Amino acid sequence: MKILIADDHELFLKGLEMILGDYNPEAEITTAKSYTDIFNCIAQRKDFDLVLTDLAMPGAHWLEAIQQIHRDLPETPIIILSAVFDREIVQKTLDIGAAGYIPKTSSRDVITSAVNLVLSGGVYIPAELLYNSEQSELDILKSVEKISASQDAKAKVKILSPRQIDVLKLIAKGRSNKQIAYDLGLSEGTVKLHVTAILKLLNVYNRTGAVAAATHLGLLDDNQ
Secondary structure (H helix, E strand, C coil), X not given: CEEEEECCCHHHHXXXXXXHHHHCCCCEEEXXXXXHHHHHHHHHCCCCCEEEECCCCCCCCHHHXXXXXXXXXXXXXXXXXXXXXXXXXXXXXXXXXXXXXXXXXXXXXXXXXXXXXXXXXXXXXXXXHHCCCCCCXXXXXXXXXXXXXXXXXXXXXXXXXXXXXXXXXXXXXXXXXXHHHHXXXXXXXXXXXXXXXXXXXXXXXXXXXXXXXXXXXXXXXXCC
């Protein structure tokens, strides 16, 4: 496995390198300290299996930089590790191609579990943005990562959380995000994050496609 990691703080970069080295001792880890370094690394090789990067770094604005990384490595999952923890920014990174967003305050176990989830084809979003229960972030991750990278389509959708299934059912009924938020007692921003994750997990581009895919995979009753 070839992993590209980037952060302009050397101490955090070294710590992340150690965590990923323990996670997969056979991994080939390339480090970068700016977006310029990232682009140079990608120019030299196009076979990275995973990119983990800080958000605010020298060399480019994060929005354009993440979009460029996604264009250069369209099949490679990108995980953001950042001290910035803003719902709108998390949403935007997912919209432009990131497969996960990990706060820098996360524990080693959460980081490695999130990496497992993303490499299994899932989307990692911080639990505190999505869940109103007392279930811990790590417990949530463990409950959804019990699938392999070779999973078939029906196995893959098991990664959807019960709350995401609830959102799907209301999407199928034609509810707007605002209506779904009201019905489920969530904020509208949280519903948007759920919808983004659902679209990514079902590999579709809009709500109609999500309903069609979910119906085909047996996630929705015929009368939904």
